[in-house]
Amino acid sequence: MTIKDKEKTVIIERRIEFTQDERCKLENVLLDAMPQTPDGIFNETEKGVFVVDYFVPDDRKAYGTFIRYSDGYSFFACLSYVPRDFLALDLEDYLLREQDVKATDFMLLDWEIASLVEQDPEAEKERWDGWTKNVKIYVCKNTKSQEAERRGVKMTRSSDCIVFTEEEKSKGLNHIVLPYSYGELDAEYVMPKPEKVYGTWKPSPTAVEYFEYYETDLDVNGEYPVEITYTVCFEDAAKERELIKNPEAKASDFLRLKWSVYN
Numbered sequence: 001m002t003i004k005d006k007e008k009t010v011i012i013e014r015r016i017e018f019t020q021d022e023r024c025k026l027e028n029v030l031l032d033a034m035p036q037t038p039d040g041i042f043n044e045t046e047k048g049v050f051v052v053d054y055f056v057p058d059d060r061k062a063y064g065t066f067i068r069y070s071d072g073y074s075f076f077a078c079l080s081y082v083p084r085d086f087l088a089l090d091l092e093d094y095l096l097r098e099q100d101v102k103a104t105d106f107m108l109l110d111w112e113i114a115s116l117v118e119q120d121p122e123a124e125k126e127r128w129d130g131w132t133k134n135v136k137i138y139v140c141k142n143t144k145s146q147e148a149e150r151r152g153v154k155m156t157r158s159s160d161c162i163v164f165t166e167e168e169k170s171k172g173l174n175h176i177v178l179p180y181s182y183g184e185l186d187a188e189y190v191m192p193k194p195e196k197v198y199g200t201w202k203p204s205p206t207a208v209e210y211f212e213y214y215e216t217d218l219d220v221n222g223e224y225p226v227e228i229t230y231t232v233c234f235e236d237a238a239k240e241r242e243l244i245k246n247p248e249a250k251a252s253d254f255l256r257l258k259w260s261v262y263n
Helices: 020-024 086-097 103-107 121-128 144-150 166-170 205-213 234-245 251-255
Strands: 002-004 008-014 029-033 048-056 061-068 074-083 111-118 135-141 175-177 184-191 196-202 224-232 259-262
Touching: 048 074, 048 103, 074 086, 074 121, 086 103, 184 251, 224 234, 234 251
Parallel strands: none
Antiparallel strands: 002 008, 008 135, 029 048, 048 061, 061 074, 074 111, 175 184, 184 196, 196 224, 224 259
16 A cells, blocks of 8 residues: 655555464465466466465565475465456455455455465565564655665666656657556556556546446546556566666556556
8 A cells, every 4th residue: 555645655565464263274275376487487287285374465465385286395485466357456455445354355356376486485584574563664755766665676777767758759659558448548657666657548438437336427538647557467577577677678668568457
């Protein structure tokens, strides 16, 4: 959860652990999970059980132990997930606003695995040292790179905010048609981590009808400043990692990546 005003950004992160009762009922067990190779490919021959210890729902991550079917080999891992559709997004949004949610609530959320990779358990433990009741609150100035640093995001460039150039705009490279027929976006800049794009949204009739259901009035001919959080499709995940490492990458390079979900 991120709350902003003109001078500061307040970032709240939560770690929601499975209770002993939930563990006894095996509600923290995910069957047929597949880890990824270093180049980001899922390996079907490496299927196993992922036993989740806790969720960090604001980051869409779950941490626990992966146990391989074939030989019982195990390692500490991080699972990143994305909601499958808008109904799942709505439920996720509701859960994130609730104070008394359980880890099982997020386990039952309709999501798909974006990645499952091995993690250093000591580094993860150190990240949570000193956190009170599994909640950490950061307050920092409104600089995008500092916000990313506070969240533990390390970039290979001096700033994680990449602005569209006038040349890109003149070629229409900052313009996209949003998935699910939700209108069009003229982007101003992107933040590759944590996968955000900022710009002007022109809603479609479909989007207007959708928001009417939630008692939000939009004009089909209107233009609205928006912040969109997206998740890149698995097939473009490796390409995204290469772009993040490339100091010459342009904002339009990130906008051309395929999204699996956004909100």
